[in-house]
Amino acid sequence: MSRFEDERAEMAALLKQRGITDEALLGVMQKIERHQFIAPVFSGRAYEDNALPIDSGQTISQPYTVAFMTEQLLLGWKSIPSGRDIKVLEIGTGSGYQAAVLAELGCRVFTIERHMDLHLQSRKLLEKLGYHIATRCGDGTVGWSEFAPYDGIIVTAAAPDVPEPLLKQLADGGRLIIPVGDLETQSIRILSRTGDAYTAQEAVGFKFVPLIGKKGWNGKQ
Ligand code: SAH
Secondary structure, three states: OOOOHHHHHHHHHHHHHOOOOOHHHHHHHHHOOHHHHOOHHHHHHOOOOOOEEOHHHOEEOOHHHHHHHHHHHHHOOOOOOOOOOOEEEEEOOOOOHHHHHHHHOOOEEEEEEOOHHHHHHHHHHHHHOOOOOEEEEOOHHHOOHHHOOEEEEEEOOEEOOOOHHHHHOEEEEEEEEEEEEOOOOEEEEEEEEEOOEEEEEEEEEEOOOEOEOOOOEOOOO
């Protein structure tokens, strides 16, 4: 039996209880060893439904937040024919956990982190765990135009507004999931693109670290 197997099963059960229904997603979150993505001192708390500190003053998102945002992406893809690659761009690699969830679901993942040390650490870990994920250090508020368009874009830090480049880099039929608000309270905006039209839904009750960059917040957070 692998380490923390019971805790992971309990975490998946809790996510289901909180309303996550996608079985593939629940299976992936039960499988991935979240404790590998945080410092050993926090291992014992890895499967609690909480955000935890990582380096550079950032956090690994709460499991429910990861599950909710990922499920919102998946809901947008029901119409994509099976067999074709699904490309996802993540802004805010942090620990690499969200990127691993997306890779386990079979997506081609591109992820950007602005802190060099987090970028290097997560890249090393994702490689060690056997994931083929394109990683980059830089300002994700301008997206990653080279590989656009993306079927999904997921931003894991809170923005003052939706960065225009991300809207442009979204594929027709794609979804952009992004926390928007001030530095205290945010809601998750779920944008769907059809041609050049975008529709939005909003979900409340989440908390994120700030998205800092050209089209994000200024500052040294
Ligand atoms: N997805 C991560 C969550 C990390 S918290 C995980 O699963 O662990 C959000 C991350 O966004 C932080 O690491 C922060 O440094 C990063 N970030 C903030 N602004 C950014 C920007 N403009 N471009 C890229 N990364 C950014």
